Amino acid sequence: MNILVTGGTGYIGSHTCIALIDAGYSVVVADNLSNSKRETIENIKYITGQDIPFYEIDVTDKQAVECIFRKHKLNGVIHFAGLKAVGESIKKPSTYYENNIISTLVLAKACLKFGINQFVFSSSATVYGENEVPFVETMDLLPTTNPYGETKSICERILKDIAQANPSFSVSLLRYFNPVGAHESGLIGEIPNGPPNNLMPYITQVAIGKQGKLKIFGNDYPTIDGTGIRDYVHVMDLAEGHVAALTSKREGVQIYNLGTGQGTSVLQLVRAFEESTGIKISYEMVDCRPGDIAACYADVQKARRELGWVAKRDLKTMCRDAWRFERNYDQVLK
Template identity: 55%
Template sequence: MKTILVTGGTGFIGSHTCIELLKQDYDVVVVDNLCNSSPLVLERIAQITSKKATFYKLDLLDKPNLENVFQKHPIDAVIHFAGLKAVGESTKTPLSYYHNNLTGTLVLLDIMQKHHVFNLVFSSSATVYGENNPIPYIEHFPLSSTSPYGRTKVMIEQFLQDAFKADSRWNISLLRYFNPVGAHPSGLMGEDPNGIPNNLMPFITQVAIGKRDKLNIFGGDYPTHDGTGVRDYIHVVDLALGHIKALKKLALNKTPSVEAYNLGAGKGYSVLDVVKAFEKAAAKKICYQIAPRREGDIAEFYADSTKAKNELNWQVELSLEQMCHDAWNWQSKNPNGYQ
């Protein structure tokens, strides 16, 4: 495999994956509609790697222009990140989430099949495990979700399973990742959410930089070691490298298949654990208050990533302290993100 199409390649995880692809001498083609990202990301990728990704400002729903990309480039595999991703927003605008995430993926798969491109790494999520599975989550557990966003991930996984059953040329990795945080160690790239952050780490960094007054911690009475929710946090660079490992596994497959892999640290940290680690890394106090639990939140979840270690030769290398250090390095050098 040489030429990789990355959908959503200017997003948080996609951009870091593009860096790792370019560092390993892949030719990278990015399609992104920039609805949740900045074109400056492409300049930062080039600055870090001294290489350029080919970029098309393009929505996956634009089938004719997406097909042109496949006609112009000898694409060997696709890493599919593109999609709307805010759980809360998805409950308010479910139809837009279903239309964008599901229809966009179906358009992509149709064009891939037409051009005989069957290697695919799909950006799935731990949300597919729902609320009722025991921890740690293992890949064979039944899937469900409590939000329209999560249901799009469950449904796309089912699309891909069904596509493989109908045509055994499909060669697919489903990467279910947990809570990506951190930033590129250069400080040139990191998480830059639009509006109020949905995720913990960018909210903490925005409090530290003075953009937010305080952090609301939703729930202080969970049955955890300090009463706050426990999650599995993973450095975005570790996560990006997981996609490279998955690509290499697809290239080595003698028999195509569809395989799911958890990408997580395999252990959980509470919200207060993360706050304390960040305070130490940044030498900053974080003002917070305990707020009522949010509907649908569970006390804790984390991955069993044994399968990824055994089959992809992948495991996390970077600590919570490094995640916090790199997140603060990014935010302190870019107080307004990519603006």
């Protein structure tokens, strides 16, 4: 089985390439390297011992995409390629709508044209908006607070409509919670472009001395210690969730939350990092960010029931693996 992985040199895509190859799939990677590095493909090859066809293309480019579909006999597509920075999406909405929506349309149409019936889409817990936690797949989606979130809701809708009109086209909409950690080799992981927007890379950069104090946004949320609660999931568990979605071969549109089902506060994550690495993280409390919600965690029963998928790696493993990659990246990989 041959899978086209768009955004395959990015954070989640690169780990999913490894999980797919481990499960016996072959992969073809397409990425424009706008938020990733070419070396990642070499590291995936090194880890898996497999040759991987790589295309440096923009997946909004219909001709370039169709060229890959013509050249390779594909059995499915996992579409990770997308812009993902919430703050940037507020400043550049048209760039976000264009990139994230056109790429999804181009790929879905290419699948229909070339008879590829399996499509897996990277959605996000953001689509739930300010619903009550835990978020369940059957909830009505609420408006999100930024263009990035809207692109995910719109792409979900587009893919549902296309699947409804084309019954042989199966779509898995995977709603990720907060991916953290790195492959245990320490060779691939999250490489933020500029100062990190996400908590774990911020913590590891404070630990290594690239950032001063960790800024904790908001300490008066109605949570256990006043800081925001999120559902952190190891990126390799998340990657294995994609394999489970592909191998389940369910027809029609399937929606799954991929998280642990456990809420962890910012301070709890800081403490888990300190305990698993022995490094103290200095922090300061600052105002909450507009649009941030108090708590976000998943109901994970559907993925467990239908895909047999559960996140296995604990918080300490997430911290340890993120830290190993940070140290390695600074000393060896950069």
